[in-house]
Amino acid sequence: MKKIILITTCSLLFGSINQQELIKDIEKSLMAPCCWSGTVNDHGHSELEQEIQSMVEAGQTKDQIMNHYVRIYGERILAIPVAQGFNIMAWLAPIIIAIIGITFLVLYLKSSTSKSLELDSISTGDESIPYNEQIEKELKELD
Amino acid sequence: MIPVIGGLALNLAFGLSIVTIILLSFHLRTGDNRLYFSGQRAALAVSLLSFFATFVLAQLLMVSNFDVDYVAHYTSRETPTIYKITALWAGQSGSLLFWLFILSIYAVIAILQNQRSQQKLMPWVIIVITTVQLFFLILVNFVTNPFIPTEADFVVVNGLGLNPLLQNATMAIHPPMLYLGFVGFTIPFAFSIAAMAKKEMNALWMKTVRVWLLFVWLMLSIGIILGGWWAYQELGWGGYWAWDPVENASFMPWLTGTALMHSIIIQEKKNMLKFWNMILIIITFTLCIFGTFLTRSGIMSSVHSFTASSLGPIFLGFVFFILIVSFTLLFYRKTFLRSEKRIESFTSRESGFLFNNVVFVVMCFAVFWGTLFPVISEAVRGTKITVGAPFFNQINIPIGLVLLLLTGVGPLLVWRRTSRQSAVRNFMIPVSVGLMTALILFIFNMRGYVLISFTLSSFVLTTILIEFAKGIRSRMRSQHENVLVAFWRLMRKNRSRYGGYIVHVGIVLMFVGFTGHAFNSEKEFGLKVGEKEHLDNYQFELLRLSEEERPNHYAYIADLKLKDSDGKTITILHPEKRIYFHRSPDPNRRQPHSELDIYTLLNKDIYSIFNAIDTEKGVAYFKIMINPLVNWVWIGGYIFIFGTLIALFPSKKESVV
Structure with a gap:
């Protein structure tokens, strides 16, 4: 019970x-x-x-x-809104814009980085500098 | 007589603004400097006349001159003095005049500050600013004049009074701040158009635009934060952001403006992205005007909207005018704006900034699209639909979390190129902290967005702390300074960088506050005096119900005793139910309003709303909400503002330039 x-x-x-x-x-x-x-x-x-x-x-x-x-x-x-018919565009349009934006950016970076490599085949980039030294270098520039 | 003088000042300002544009256009054709100086003085006179007209309207509001329709509509004799002044921007025509007033302040500062240093650009700068002033002068002169007399055959004894929702201290600051931000974008826009027109974009231009952008962006940010604070304190629904069309209208230029604040760093440091930054400046300014269109066109229903009016098409026309002129100029100057330098790697800080820009722009588009979708859908399908807050949360929470992630990733990337080794080294500690946080939260049964948001917050905070720690350690080693001196000098030497990091700390804390919303709890109940109710671990007892007549409203006041789980009294809350315009003979004019009382703790708010009262039965109806972590939104906001102020102060190095 x-x-x-x-x-x-x-x-x-x-x-x-x-x-x-x-x-x-x-x-x-x-x-x-x-x-x-x-x-x-x-x-x-x-x-x-x-x-x-x-x-x-x-x-x-x-x-x-x-x-x-x-x-x-x-x-x-x-x-x-109900996700059917034209209403789907409410979700789809931002996704399309995001895809277009990222595609453009990737293409731009691809062309930019390849041209940059052509221009500067011997890299003088900061990749070889350890991070701490990079910071010290940037701070010295400010002093 | 005085209203007529105000109207005349606006007429004169309108005429002089046309004269300014003509004189400066002829100066640009002929190079005659006398025309420039005359044009510059005429531009200053336009601003002075606009100040004068604004002061006249403020004076009419203060003395309750109900012969003027605007004064009779938005104030009454009982309206407290402070709100008589804030009524200046409470209505359509007054707020347009207020817009003009702020633009005129900016115009005078921009002209006087740069007349010598930016001589070549100034004619164009003044033309652009005056054109925007002319647009608003057309509105306040011919479309919605604030000095129009009251249409009545009798003497108006008292005005209608100000909306009670606007009778709040925050409301005295929030709109001016928003206007300072919205209107302020005119100045960097004017300098950008001038730079394109004259093909002149030097370091001084960069500095001028950066400082203006930072300042107006700060004002817009403060305006938005205060708007959230006002909504939370005044509207009585326990939230601070409702994705209302007009809130969105202020958020959109903030998003593109924030993207710009990041990408302009690349232009400043590397002389790159000039074309993209121009696009962002144009879009941001256009969104400011578009936002004003949204508020005034009546196409959207919103708590902020002014009455539907004929202003919509005029604003839309101006938006298209700005877009056509700006983008045409941009097209003709694309070679001038082309960058010589290139981005060297996907894994560079430059790329990080660009990803951040894309995400900000996508978020702006999502907000824009969602805001306009009901109008678009109605045009296409003929059916009215709503795109409410749940939709915006669905779309924008994931985008916001990506932005939060990028906030942490950005500082870990090195300018030009980050090698794999240094990437692993830089990411090791923050990622480990993030994963540890995730694991602990998972054990405590947190899932979904809450888990992701807290995890990312810990990741970002760690990256920022490491940035500070490394900078301080580096100074201690190289300059032999102690921790405090090293910290102080680090901040002083590079205010924009470390100010920016502090802004990021503020953003992270705001995200923590937003996430707290997931844990909110609430309850609605009715109580007679002496009765009790419970929510979570708290007890609410109605001690007393009292009534009080005040100058502009009648109030029912509840004394609600709040006790914790141990039965210890924490505080007595005093939420009120007010009836504004209670003396009005027309019952429809009487306006009920719930004045909240909030008990604030660092980790939560106990939010009490006096919903209604049944005087016959003696029952008061309440809604109680417990909002965890909400105060971190405001604390984050303060830190955000503090960080921006640090970044705004020029570094020693900059001031020498």
Whole structure:
């Protein structure tokens, strides 16, 4: 009997922790439909917070709740756009720019370093100087 | 009468700015120095008239002259004096005048400081600065004039008053700092355009531009940090950065400006990357104007936005004008800007700086793209979407961590070329410390970004400490100095280098603070007097609820006793629920506002928000947040500012030049 009570208490406790996490997660994923400047979690929106809580307690999943609000407010309610169709460009464009930037840099460095080797076949670089001596050399230049 | 004088000063400044540009353009064609001196004096007069107009508006605000629409809109008789002054930049037209005011201060300093030393460049410098002034003069004269009289048939007895969110001490400093940064980029931009136009880019030019850049970058940084501090103290959501479009607008020029602060070191030391640095200067200045466009166009919904207005297309037009003129000039001067020297190796400090530049620019693009994506998506798909803070965190946290990594890698690379041997030697200790940290954190069950961020922070801090230690040891050995003297002289001899390292320490501490966000906890509850609630190991007891009428608001004050797990009283928090404009007959004008109370410890903040009150039931509703490590964001910020100030002071060697 004690075991049953313990298990029931634990499941209730963990159930409520999971529910709280789910509520937080949903509140962080939805924009507050008043001034649209922050999520329900950050900005606060008592009406939506209560609705979300009761829907979670009624056993609805995150997807069901999110879809419910998309039906009411449109896609604008989602803090992160749905990653499909043109929206994928939101993630893709910075990645493309990063690839282009790094490619340009690598090509520039390749051409620059090869030309530099042609110009200066006997390296006078600092590679042969130990690091400590390099620092001392730089500091002496300042004195 | 006084408002009319203010308006006249702006009219005159507008006319004189055109005269300045014409006179200097003729000087450039004919070489007649009399035209230059006349143009220079006209430019100074434009600035003086702009000062005068700003002082007139400030005076009208101070004496509550409600005959002026701007004064009636943004102040009331009850507004405290300090906020009557800050109302100068609270509204559309006032803030544009304030922009002009700051630009005029910079213009006078730049003209007087360089009139002899940079004689060849000055005509162009003045033309560029005056053109920017002319743009703002057009706005304040013809589009949104701050001296327009109130449109009422009756005498306006009292004004509407200042938004309560702006009635905060930080708000008195944050916008001017941001403006000092935003507007200030005009000066290095003007010197860059002048250098390209005259094909003149000597050591003195370099020094002038570097000092201006460092100063305005510092101002922008302080502005951004203060903005975060204000949001944290005032907005009541427990955070300091929401990736709001206008926050992003200030962050974008900061990112390209920071890239520039690094790559300009290569230009200074090696006379390389001139073309790239010009691009960065142009983009940074354009982003400053673009940021102003974002705030004023009404295309974005933001807590910072001014009312939607017709200013959007005008600003956008100016942005395109800057881009077309600057890039055309850049194209014609590409041979002049070509570097003779080459980067010698992938594993050199120069390459490190370039990688850092690419990452900064990519981050800037990610922020730019995310900010504008709702507008682009609506244009393409016809559907309104939101790109909120979670999206920006998803994209920018990994990029930020790469930047943190580069902060540690950079100092370990040697100029020109780092051999494999020295690379292994230099990286050995910092990498070992980083791995040890990672292992300890892993044992303590930390994973993901938290693990990476703390690991990288320890790696970077170790590299910086080693840099200082090696420099000090070297001086002790060669100059026979003790530790303190060696440290002091090391800093004095190379302020930009060691100031830069201190800035990096500040950045690392800020990252530690950002990472602390992962451990935040919060709870919302209602309490009657005498009732208690718990969060983490703390107990909150509502001791008392009181009410107080103050000059510009009505306040409900809670006395919330905070106890630790041992039952020991730590402090009594006093969060307030305020109703601003409570005497207004129009209930819609009454504005509720939660005044927070925060208990600060070095390792966490206990953040109390008085959300609402049910006076009938006598229940007060609170939101309590425990924010670990958040104070390291501000401590890091102070260190960051201190480091930049050190770098800003010229070294002895520099001042001799």
